[in-house]
Amino acid sequence: EPEVTQTPSHQVTQMGQEVILRCVPISNHLYFYWYRQILGQKVEFLVSFYNNEISEKSEIFDDQFSVERPDGSNFTLKIRSTKLEDSAMYFCASSIQAREQYFGPGTRLTVT
């Protein structure tokens, strides 16, 4: 069964460093998303992406964040200058229509 994959599974970085989180969505899906979950808290929407552009973003998704689909398979989330409060699980999701979203296993980002 096709699934969303994410790499790395765990990323440790120092405050102020740039990180890129990678996702490979399900191949025939057209809508792509990033969510995050701070430990013990709700899953929060960050951004949705369709037709090579951002379709919606949350207040969390400020100028420090960017997304890209550099080729036909990868979908990346870049955090330009990480802060301690960016420590969280980051989930990528994809969907064929804007309905059932299929989530990857997540990347645990730890900012020290």
Add this chain to the structure above:
Amino acid sequence: SQQGEEDPQALSIQEGENATMNCSYKTSINNLQWYRQNSGRGLVHLILIRSNEREKHSGRLRVTLDTSKKSSSLLITASRAADTASYFCATDKGNKLVFGAGTILRVKS
């Protein structure tokens, strides 16, 4: 506004018992979805119910939706230890899902 708030926050049952989790939301929806998350893992899509549906089944899962009360319930029948996880409802809002805080289900064997 808060969407998709679950109750109870935590539920502990014996294997073989049924587990019921509830979700309430505030604004109109196109559909409501339930997800499971095992500790420290990703979210697994369980079931989607459309706003014009009242009940849906998938294996041991039964989901109901009452749009007049803006609430949904997830029933897991004949629970197993492997059902131990957090369960979230999520409502669609434009291009995104809005998740509740979840119910932590523990099934004791």
